[in-house]
Amino acid sequence: MKIAGSRILLTGATGGIGRALAPELARRGARLALAGRDTNRLARLAGEISNAAAPAVSLPSDLARPGSHAELVRCAHESLGGIDVLINNAGRSRFSAFAGEDEAALRDLIEVNVTAPLLLARAALPHLLQRGTGCIVNIGSVFGAIGFPYHAAYSATKFALRGFSEALRRELADSGVKVLYIAPRATATAMNGPAARALMADTGTAVDAPEKVAVAIADALAGDRQEVTLGGPERIFVRLNALLPGIVDASLVKQGRIAAHHLLESKAAK
Ligand SMILES: NC(=O)c1ccc[n+]([C@@H]2O[C@H](COP(=O)([O-])OP(=O)(O)OC[C@H]3O[C@@H](n4cnc5c(N)ncnc54)[C@H](OP(=O)(O)O)[C@@H]3O)[C@@H](O)[C@H]2O)c1
16 A cells, blocks of 8 residues: 555554654655653654654553553544554563463453454544555564464464454455554564573574564555565464474474573573
8 A cells, every 4th residue: 555645553653663663654654643651752753753744643542441442543533634554563572481470461461462453453444444445554473373482472462463364354355454464573672671682692583673674564564465474484484383383393392491491590680
């Protein structure tokens, strides 16, 4: 779809990928409503990317709060004069042993990573369907196609988001409204704390710059792509996992042992 002139609601705008994606979309001529929880950071970002032709608006919102989703879409629609694209980018992660998981943390993870994108899509869809155009973009993860040890809850949420995206894309096939699911690989943002970064370094995991991910997301949107996995080896790994998961088990069980070691170390350091 044409990004220039399109009205985009971007969640997670204050995070690593969001902060890179907002200027990338603005540079391509989009008009943006930026959502996140931190009012000051949002206002600063809106100021940085605004220009006379396309002023960006900041819409502080906590997506874990019931009722916030329809309200956010309503505000974005009002301030942009419509919505053409919803980018569900806000997310949280969990790097932990599942047996010791905290119930509140699990509920929060599901709320932000699954419930919020579904409710935002539900609120935005009537506007998109009325015009018979537009796109719902869901930012998933490679962990949405490959279950990673010590990321069981996070993997579960991203598998859910990928399933939602696939089903909705098929449901909307005759409507003119598109659905894009894009799965970044590891990206250098604050989402990955010291233990996760140590694991990545130990396992030689490739880590993308958020700016590179932002360009890939904008290109996928402009190119009307449906499902994109970032990273050549990761794409192969995803296919292999779908066809022959037993082969992938061996390498991920080994990676799980390294993950357990880094979790123990980070616990001891606290
Ligand atoms: N970084 C990676 O390695 C990686 C890899 C694959 C996929 N992804 C996905 O990419 C997306 C962006 O991640 P990132 O790396 O940019 O993470 P990040 O730097 O931690 O940013 C996360 C964003 O989500 C927002 N958010 C979290 N909880 C929220 C809530 N309750 N209400 C509203 N906003 C909330 C944060 O806002 P606050 O600033 O207010 O907390 C922040 O803007 C996520 O969906 C993530 O799963 C990331």
